[in-house]
Structure formats: C-alpha cells, structure tokens
Amino acid sequence: MHISEIINKKFDVKSFQVLEQKNTAQIKSKERMKLEWNYKNVKTLFLKNLKTIIKKEFLQNDDNLQKVDIIVNYLIRDDKFFQSPLLRLKEQSAPNFNKGLLLVGGVGTGKSSFLEAMSKTLDVHPFLRTTYHLSSDLVMEYEGLLEPLNKREFYNKYFNGRRIFDDLLREKAASNFGKTNLIKELLASRYQNNKLTFAAINYDNQFPGDVEMALDKIGDKYEDFIYDRVFDIFNIVEFPGMSMRGKNVK
Numbered sequence: 584m585h586i587s588e589i590i591n592k593k594f595d596v597k598s599f600q601v602l603e604q605k606n607t608a609q610i611k612s613k614e615r616m617k618l619e620w621n622y623k624n625v626k627t628l629f630l631k632n633l634k635t636i637i638k639k640e641f642l643q644n645d646d647n648l649q650k651v652d653i654i655v656n657y658l659i660r661d662d663k664f665f666q667s668p669l670l671r672l673k674e675q676s677a678p679n680f681n682k683g684l685l686l687v688g689g690v691g692t693g694k695s696s697f698l699e700a701m702s703k704t705l706d707v708h709p710f711l712r713t714t715y716h717l718s719s720d721l722v723m724e725y726e727g728l729l730e731p732l733n734k735r736e737f738y739n740k741y742f743n744g745r746r747i748f749d750d751l752l753r754e755k756a757a758s759n760f761g762k763t764n765l766i767k768e769l770l771a772s773r774y775q776n777n778k779l780t781f782a783a784i785n786y787d788n789q790f791p792g793d794v795e796m797a798l799d800k801i802g803d804k805y806e807d808f809i810y811d812r813v814f815d816i817f818n819i820v821e822f823p824g825m826s827m828r829g830k831n832v833k
Contacts (some may be wrong), residue, residue, distance in 0.1 A: 587831070588703060591674070600712075618707065618709070619681075620657060620659060622656070622659055622752065623643075625655050625658055625659055625704065626651065626655045627698055627700070627706070628704050629651065629654065629655055629658075629701070629704045630700075630762065630826075631706060632698070632700040632703040632704050633696060633698075634752065635703070636696050636699050636703075637696050638749050640702075646823070646824050647693070649667065649668065649669055650669065650693060650697060650822060652667065653667040653669050653670070653820060654684075654697055654700075654701055657705065658701070658705070660680050660751040662692065663679050663754055664678065664680070668819075669819065669820050669821050669822070669823075670796045670819065670820060671687070671819045671821045672794065672795070672798075672814070672819045675814045675818050675819075676813070676814035676815075676818060678818050678819065679818065681779075682779075682815070682817055682818050683779050683780045683781040683782070683816060683817050683818070684781050684782075684814060684817060684818050684820050685699065685781075685782050685783070685784065685813070685817035685818070685819050685820065686782070686783040686784075686820050686821075686822050687783070687784055687785075687786065687794050687797050687798070687819060687821050687822065688783075688785070688786065688821060688822030688823060688824070689786050689792075689818065689822075689823075689825070690785055690786065690822070691825075692822040692824050692825075693822055693824075694749070694783035694822050695749050695750065695783060697822075698715060698747050698781060698783055699711070699715050699749075700747055700748055701747070701781070702714065702715040708756060711745070712745065713744075713745035713746065713747055713779075713781065714744060714745070714746055714747065715747040715749065716741075716746060716747060716748055716749065717750055718748050718749065718750050718751050718752075718753065718754040718766050719740065719750065719754045720764060720767065721741065721748070721754070721766070721769070722754045722755060722756075722765055723764075724737065724762070725737060725757045725759055725765050726757055726758055726759050727820045728759060734759075738768075738769075738772070741769050741773075742769065742772045742773060742776060742778070742801060743776070743778060743830040744778070744780075745778070745779045745780075745782075746773070746778070746780055746781070747782065748769070748770075748780065748781070748782045749782065749783050750783060750784075750785075751782050751784045751801070751804075752784050752800055752801070752804050753768060753785075754766060764804075764805065764806075765807065766804075767804075767805040767806065767808075767809055769810060770805060770809050770816070771808060773816075774809075774812050774816055776816070780816055781816070781817075782817065784797055784798075784800070784801070785797065787788070787799070787800055792823070794821055798810070798813060801813055814832075
C-alpha cells in the first residue's frame with residue numbers, strides 16, 4: 584500500500600507499535616514495544632509527560648482530573664469525551680473526533696502544559712504525532728527568513744501535519760518585508776486543506792469566565808473568515824479555575 588493511502592486510510596488507534604530508542608551508543612537499532620492504546624495506558628503516559636513538563640507532582644483534584652479525562656478520552660476516541668462537562672458551545676460546535684481542540688481559560692489554568700503533554704504523548708504513535716508551537720515562536724521564525732524559497736518552505740511545513748498553536752491572539756503581526764497576519768494565514772490554509780489543528784486562548788481580560796467573549800477576540804484578531812470557521816476547526820473545551828502558576832501546572 585502506498586504511504587499516501589496509509590495516511591488517508593482510517594486506522595484503529597486502539598493498539599499500535601511504539602518505537603523505543605535505547606539510549607546506548609552501542610545499540611543502533613530501534614526496538615518495537617507493544618502498547619495497548621487504552622484509557623489506563625494513555626492516562627499514565629500523559630501524566631508522566633505532564634509531570635516532566637511542570638517539573639513537580641500534578642495535583643490530582645476533581646477539577647484537574649476532569650481536564651485529564653477530556654484529553655485522554657479524546658486521544659483514545661472514547662465516547663465519554665462527548666459527555667465531558669468541559670465541552671462548551673456544543674450547539675455551534677458539535678463535538679467530533681475529526682476536529683481539533685481549542686482550550687479556553689484563564690492564565691495559568693494548565694492549557695499550555697496539557698497541550699505540550701498531549702504532544703509528547705502522541706509522539707509514540709507514528710500516525711498521530713502532533714507538533715507543539717507557541718504562536719509567538721512561529722512569528723519569530725518567519726521574521727528570520729531571508730529568501731523567498733525559505734518562506735515557501737515555511738508555509739509548506741506549517742500548512743501540513745498535525746499542529747498545536749499555543750497562546751493564540753498574543754503574537755504580534757509578523758514583519759518580513761511587509762506586515763503579515765501569519766497565524767490567520769496558517770489557520771485559513773490548514774482549514775482549507777482539512778489539517779487537524781489544536782490551540783489555546785485566554786479569556787478576554789474584561790470578561791473572565793466568558794468563553795463566547797474569548798472567541799469574539801478571534802474575530803477581532805484574525806477576521807471573520809477564521810471566526811466563522813472556529814466551530815468547524817475545533818471542539819471548544821473550557822479550562823476553568825484559578826491560576827495554578829507556581830503551584831502544580833502552568
């Protein structure tokens with residue numbers, strides 16, 4: 584089967600082969616390790632990655648475990664995902680595993696940490712690898728491009744693949760021989776090419792706890808084309824609660 588056929592073919596994510604690189608100079612080959620892609624194993628791996636990111640034990644209270652549950656159930660495509668109390672605006676954005684996740688919440692409620700941990704968890708799956716990026720880092724990368732060929736390569740890279748764009752709305756306009764609303768361009772192209780995208784935004788400072796007002800800022804920043812398609816691109820997930828920075832998650 585051609586690789587393009589494999590990528591486009593629906594596959595069973597319940598089990599897969601994990602490539603484990605042994606950290607020994609004398610061993611050059613990779614070994615395959617069987618891992619069942621189920622709730623218990625994925626949650627264990629996710630929490631392990633989360634601990635590495637936050638550099639401390641994760642506070643497993645009811646609120647935080649709801650956040651873990653919705654991420655893990657999404658990753659394993661368990662229908663319990665659709666029952667999560669953290670799903671928002673389901674009439675406008677009917678929950679669907681073929682859409683990404685947009686995490687909406689206050690500063691420090693764990694959005695970035697969870698997205699990074701999700702990316703690391705998916706690294707073990709050859710067809711689900713999802714790369715994490717800060718939107719501001721993408722702007723910096725773009726501004727450093729010197730040749731037209733470099734720009735074409737940049738766009739080809741970020742128009743494709745499974746991507747996480749964290750901290751949307753906080754990046755500046757990209758400046759490289761003219762101003763460019765870079766994230767708007769990336770989101771528009773990825774939508775048109777049906778590429779899976781994940782992201783996070785903060786509440787509007789003037790309307791804390793209001794998901795709809797937070798989404799309105801997307802229209803202000805990226806204009807109506809993106810705002811009108813937010814519900815087609817993302818499942819809307821709220822990360823409520825007080826800031827945990829300096830405690831257990833960032």
